Amino acid sequence: MHDLPFFIIAVLLGIMGVFLATRLKDDMENLSHLFIQAETAKNAFKRELEITKTLYNMDKVILSTMDKKEILRRCLENLKSLLNGDYISIAIFEPEKEEFRVVTSFSNSTKEEESSIPFDSTIFKSALASEVSRYCPEVSSEDLLSGDDIFRDIGIKSLLIVPLISKGSPIGTLNIGSTKKDHFTKDDITLAEGYALQVAIAIDNSNLYENLQNLFLNTVLSFSSAIDAKSRWTQNHSAEVAKYAVAIAKRIGLHESFIEKLRIAVLLHDIGKIGVPDAILDKSSALSKEEMIEMEKHSLYGVAILQSIKEFKEVLPIVRHHHESWDGTGYPDRLSGNKIPLGARILSVADAFESMITDRPYRRGLTIDETKEELLKHSGKQFDPQIVSVLVSILEDETRKGSSAITVE
Ligand SMILES: [Fe+2]
Structure with a gap:
């Protein structure tokens, strides 16, 4: 008789156990579904974030360079x-x-x-x-x-x-x-x-930018040819000087943007010669003192011609100072040493080298060995000694390769 209540309690506990176990199982399943959903949402969010970050980076890249x-x-x-x-x-x-x-x-x-x-x-x-x-x-x-x-x-x-x-x-x-x-x-x-x-x-x-750059460079090249054509002794002079100046700048390891400015400056460095009388430019004998004064004005004339064009702002110091000497005896401002802009110091050495190796009406062009001697003789006086040693090392490398000219990649 006493067993009946225990039996009922046991049955009730059993039913409750089964109920709780089923409930627990359902809850666990629901929980696991929720976890899966949360994981999927997290991954989708991570992916969206990655895409947004990549697109943002792409915008940054497009805006940061024209290369x-x-x-x-x-x-x-x-x-x-x-x-x-x-x-x-x-x-x-x-x-x-x-x-x-x-x-x-x-x-x-x-x-x-x-x-x-x-x-x-x-x-x-x-x-x-x-x-x-x-x-x-x-x-x-x-x-x-x-x-x-x-x-x-x-x-x-x-x-x-x-x-x-x-x-x-x-x-x-x-x-x-x-x-x-x-x-x-x-x-x-x-x-x-x-x-x-x-x-x-x-x-x-970038195509549009490249086209504009080409248009700009071609305009500069036309100006440069017009300057050189003023005298029959200076045909192609500026383009040749530019080649040597760029070779020096590359050997020093200067930045590409500096080299581009230098190239433009070199192509235009003598544009002021437009203001110098042809009789002086074309004279095959030594210039008189007055003629020399007139000739020396070309670096200032060059600045006057180019200064109204915004794009040439950074080339003006190179044009103005390309006849300064390392020892302070040059013109127009008698600057010395590192006070002379680096581009002007490079141009000065490249310009002298090109003049030396080219035939003139009154003399033949010097050999590479003779130009090296001349450059070293004037190193520390007319020229920056470091730039001279860079050009001399380029010339020695070219001689070792058996090349008779400076090659610029
Ligand atoms: Fe000049």
Whole structure:
């Protein structure tokens, strides 16, 4: 009789146990679902953050430099790592050659190098013609016709080709490959297409900048030829001096932007000779004192001619001081030593060297050994000794190579 209540309690405890166990199991399952959802949301958020960061970095790159190669290199590196690709490149279509010129490329196994892709490559041709992205989840030999060894060498199994559209016309393709089959997702394709839009704008902007730079440089070259043409003894003089000055600046290791300014300054350094009478410029005998005074004014005339043009602001000190001497006996300001702008000191040595090796109506051009002697004789007097030793070392290297002229890469 006493067993009945215990039996009922045991049954109730059993039911409660089963109920609690079921409840606990459900709660655990719900909890695990929540964890999975939270993890997925966290990963999606992380990915979005990465994409935003990459796009922001790309904007920064585009705004920070006008160097097309540098822009493309940094943009491609970002996208390749974001999509976990094994290969990425930009190919610009060149209609006259009927091929795509690969301007920048990165892969895990080969170095960045320029190459080309024939226009008959099916997927490239089709992406360019249709202006629509082409994705090959499993690259077949039909997709890549002859000449596409670059993809076979790397072992590309899936390939995404996105057309680059500039001002409504296709100009090339953005190409991303993986050594895994079907590597890219729909989101990857959308991201690459967004990226391609920005890349096309960056290419457009840098092309515009390059065209303006070329126009500027060609104008400078025309001025420079006009100056040299004033005297039959100075044909091509400025271009030759520029070659030597750039060689010296490169050997010193000066920054590319400084070298560009120096090149412009050297090409224009004698522009003030426009204001000097031809009879003085062309005189084959020694100049009188008055003629010398007139001749010396050309560095000031040069500044007067160029100073109204904003783009020449930084070349003015080089033009003004290119006849100063290291020991302070030059003109127009009798500056000495390091007070003379570095560009002017380089120009002074390069200018003298070019004059020495060139034939004149009253003397033949000196040999390289004779010019070295002359430069060393005037080192520390007319010329900066460090610049002289740089030019002498270049000349010795050229002699060792058996070359009779300075070569500038
Ligand atoms: Fe001069």
